[in-house]
Amino acid sequence: EAQVTQNPRYLITVTGKKLTVTCSQNMNHEYMSWYRQDPGLGLRQIYYSMNVEVTDKGDVPEGYKVSRKEKRNFPLILESPSPNQTSLYFCASSAIASGRAEEQYFGPGTRLTVT
């Protein structure tokens, strides 16, 4: 089954404790992206990657890091989480080569609470 998986689905942590949210896709997609969803603000892109070892900032990259060492994985790292990073996070992927880069497949989401 074609899918994007994220782990963990729910996470409660404390300020300053480093965490990683994993994202993996099994569709051989070139494009991967991280979003955060906050009420009334829609989705805001954090980082994206157009292929292995190619990453770039989205609209709200501060406080986040990513890496793309393998095509299928795109982890999101919060080195020192703060309460304003409490949010619902989505990973997404899509196929650039087939001309359908904007038809993104989304993971189920990770609800992060930072206290």
Place this chain on the structure above:
Amino acid sequence: AQSVAQPEDQVNVAEGNPLTVKCTYSVSGNPYLFWYVQYPNRGLQFLLKYITGDNLVKGSYGFEAEFNKSQTSFHLKKPSALVSDSALYFCAVRSADSNYQLIWGAGTKLIIKP
């Protein structure tokens, strides 16, 4: 600056009636327009897109959207609503010269009442 507006936070429709979820956009160049749906506790799913061609595009689950260049709008429509259509709907736009980045609206909650 590029932007997307969904002027209604919530739309209520009776089952069987037609529905419209509104979206307007501002973008430089020719727009690529998209609708996504988010069911409760799920990730977003792609519904339909407009790149070029016919102003009326058809998508999944019986939805369609009408592109209106003069009004810079891309409203989502369905002739007969189902209770199962209740969800959060997002409009998004990409300008032709961007790096596949989508600009998202804030979302509209659609409630279909039996």
